[in-house]
Every structure is written in structure tokens, then in C-alpha cells.
């Protein structure tokens with residue numbers, strides 16, 4: 001009998017699915033089917049002893065991918081928001097932050113930033129200064145100290161995750177695992193069970209993992225998707241138009257350039273370049289915009 005579930009881990013042609021009955025099944029696809037992503041809602045047929053067949057994938061609300069220009073990798077599907085964990089120390093990559101914000105914008109999903117390790121008081125001001133720009137661009141920034149004030153995270157920050165599917169992103173060392181363990185108290189056990197089911201061993205952390213937040217049968221709402229602490233976020237699959245629309249500070253200048261097809265890189269009469277020169281667009285954000293435009297797919301093919 002077929003039942004509905006959600007992909008909690010995708011590993012090659014093996015998938016771990018959590019069903020509405022809260023059963024974890026290792027599923028395989030039959031024949032050649034399109035690839036499923038973590039977060040996909042699926043229909044499965046349980047075949048006994050914890051296994052099943054993946055029958056179909058429901059239409060996705062959105063799908064986040066990363067790409068190096070040669071290969072595109074599905075990251076996660078059906079997201080409500082992306083939460084980016086950064087810390088006062090060690091220093092975080094502003095480029096990775098900017099890339100993640102663009103990735104969120106490219107699938108029209110809101111992003112929020114969590115600044116962790118506020119207890120490292122001598123590091124706080126520099127991190128705040130860096131993030132002021134992003135708050136001004138409209139991204140919510142929550143200051144937290146997971147290690148010294150977990151209760152504050154539970155009471156003030158956790159409600160922002162309720163009933164939503166959130167992709168958690170962060171470089172290693174920022175406190176992502178610590179946050180996950182507060183929001184999902186049984187995350188350790190769940191991780192171990194998923195690894196055992198996939199027989200991948202606990203050191204394989206290259207794939208995303210989905211953890212349900214609620215204990216009801218509803219697998220569509222309330223989930224955290226943990227991603228490996230990657231150092232790069234390739235967005236070569238985006239088009240230049242998606243890149244330009246993904247930078248909120250460019251928005252009011254688009255359509256004001258001399259040339260309708262202006263790429264805002266070196267064209268005369270470019271309103272974006274003029275705004276950067278006036279200081280209305282922060283140079284380091286403009287530089288990231290230009291870099292991502294040059295990396296973007298249709299631009300490369302010209």
C-alpha cells in the first residue's frame with residue numbers, strides 16, 4: 001500500500017524517507033526516474049524490513065541547487081526559508097554569505113542570518129559592523145550565544161522555525177550543529193539512524209539531512225534541513241537576470257541604464273556603476289555581483 005513521505009536523505013539512488021506514520025524507510029527507485037532531493041514530498045510503497053520503493057515525487061514548490069558550471073547538485077526542495085549561521089569568531093566568509101543570500105533570492109525564499117557566539121565580547125563589534133549592511137538590506141539578523149544562552153535561543157529564536165521548512169547553512173565552526181541540537185533535541189539519534197540505514201557511516205556528511213520539528217504525522221511542515229559546512233556555493237547555473245534581481249540594493253537602479261541589455265559591468269551610462277561610485281551600493285557587494293554575473297550561465301555562453 002502506498003503512503004506519503006518526505007525525503008530526509010538522498011544518497012545516489014538510495015533515499016531515506018520518513019512516512020506520515022513516522023516510519024523511516026530506505027527507498028530505491030524503480031527504473032529510470034528523475035532524481036529526488038532532500039525535502040521532496042514523495043509517494044512510497046513499503047516492501048517490508050524497513051525498505052520501500054519510491055513511486056513518485058510530488059511537484060516541488062522550489063528547488064535549491066548548486067553548480068560549479070559543469071555539474072549541478074540538488075541541495076534541497078520545498079523550502080520556506082534559509083537560515084545562515086555565522087559567528088563573531090572565527091571570521092566568516094562574506095562572499096559565502098552573499099552567495100547564500102543570492103541562492104535564496106533565486107528561488108524566492110526569504111533568508112535570515114543568525115550571528116552566534118555573542119559571548120566572545122571582544123569580537124562582537126567587528127561582526128556587527130559587517131552585518132549592519134545586511135540588516136539594512138532587509139535580512140533579519142538574530143544575535144545569539146548558543147553555548148552560554150541556549151534558553152534564549154529556545155524562547156526567542158526557535159519560534160522563527162516553527163511549522164516552516166528551513167535550510168540551515170553555515171561554514172564549519174560557526175555553531176550550526178549546536179543550533180540543530182537545540183531545535184531538534186533528538187538530532188544525534190536521527191543522524192545515526194539515517195547513516196545506519198544508508199550504511200554510509202557517520203563520517204559521510206556530504207549530503208543534506210532533514211529533521212522533522214513536530215511529532216505529528218504532517219511531514220510537510222516544520223523541518224530543518226542541515227547541510228554540510230561547505231566552503232563554496234557555486235551558482236553558475238543562475239542567469240544574469242536572476243543574479244541582478246537577487247541583489248536588493250540594485251533593484252531601484254534597474255531599468256535606468258542607457259542600454260536596456262546593460263550587464264552593469266563596464267557599460268557607459270550604467271546606473272548601477274554610477275550608484276556604486278556615489279556610494280549608494282557598497283563596493284564589496286558590487287564586486288560580488290560582478291563576479292557572480294561573470295560566472296552565471298548565459299553570460300559564460302556568450
Ligand SMILES: Nc1nc2c(ncn2[C@@H]2O[C@H](COP(=O)(O)OP(=O)(O)O)[C@@H](O)[C@H]2O)c(=O)[nH]1
Pocket residue numbers: 116117118119120144145146147148170171172173174175176177178179229
Ligand atoms: N564561545 C562560543 N562557542 C560556541 C558557541 N556555539 C558553539 N560554540 C563552539 O563552536 C564550535 C563549533 O560549534 P559547532 O556547533 O560544532 O559548529 P558547526 O561546525 O557549525 O556545526 C564548538 O567548539 C562549539 O562548542 C557560542 O555561542 N559561543
Ligand SMILES: [Mg+2]
Pocket residue numbers: 172173176177178229
Ligand atoms: Mg557541524
Ligand SMILES: [Zn+2]
Pocket residue numbers: 257262263264265267269270271272273
Ligand atoms: Zn547598468
